[in-house]
Amino acid sequence: MVFALSSTLQLALPATLDPAAERELSRRFDGRLAGIDEAGRGPWAGPVAVAAVILDHAAVPDGLADSKTLSEARREQLYEEILATAVVAVALASPREIDARNIRAATLQAMARAARALPLAPLACLIDGRDVPPDLPAPGQAAVKGDGRLLCVAAASIVAKVTRDRLMTRVDSLFPGYGFAGHKGYGTAQHAAALARQGPCPLHRRSFRPVAVALGLREA
Template sequence: MTDLQKTDYQRPDFALIAGVDEVGRGPLVGAVVTAAVILDPNKPISGLNDSKKLSEKKRLLLAEEIRSKALSWSLGRAEVEEIDELNILHATMLAMQRAVAGLHIQPEWVLVDGNRVPDGLKHCGSAVVKGDSLVPEISAASIIAKVARDAEMTELHQQYPEYNFAGHKGYPTAEHLAAIAKHGILAEHRRSYKPVRDAIERGPGAGDDSV
């Protein structure tokens, strides 16, 4: 397995390439969500880019187009309990393998955003640094994954509006940390993450939502 750097990226000579990306390694709450996408060369999609560089409106439009035009796409995830047990890196690798396994078409090669390929994919994949800006399939995967995870945070917001998950998406913003201090830890929080661990150690004051 060779990690392909931005300066020397060359597209592998395969017809069926799956791009894989993740969203949600940094947040304090919720699953890490991954996606795998095989695009259809006969149905080009314009405007693909790193999901973080797109507006929410553009992401939603592109996600719908990707889902309708791709040869195959799949979501994978690792839950909070798996993140706390395995650590976020290994949980992310597991979620990526699940996304690829969920494709209904077997890819000939897998391109993974970043500098590491999950162990289960090393025989048929390689990593691409900044791949979400370089590889259309990875860009598409980043968009699908982000739209899916953002939707989950919106649902969580409806359950616990006092945390404003729809706004910060679970990341450790000052607002989120203040909400934890005031309202406590939820079952959906990642206990292996230091701000959550610290709040648990403070004990009383976590409120009725603490578990």
């Protein structure tokens, strides 16, 4: 079936993870249906990581689910299986981009970059959340709680989460004392104490209130 290019789609999407329904949906787009999701919108430090994934529905890893419902070990295992069987691209929105654009705009731009970086051009994109990013390479449709409803979005959520967690673990040694390997930049008590003690580092998002307070740019 051929679809005219438009900015948004209006597909009937599954309410829960349904391999058969999603396989049929993918067939309508010649197997080039991309799921897009992000990890790291809320942290005080580090980038947002976005993944775009086109699944091979003849080789979908067992157990795909919203990354937040999986253990770290299971996410790591599925990450490797997804990379081995699917078409995958990742994009990052840096802390400076987040500060310059705002978190929503920076995340949407990273989503478009990830979709455009796919080695196989998608014919349709399904995006977790309420927004369809501008500049997608194909028509898109937002899906609230899509990571719990769509296998391709669940796969993207896993790739984005593991990518970001690994990055934050690696940078822990570059910026010691903050505990990035543990909290991954999220707003924990340990992170708040380190921020008060050491001040922000280059990974911190200066537009986020706790960091701005530490810089003296806002009142507590």
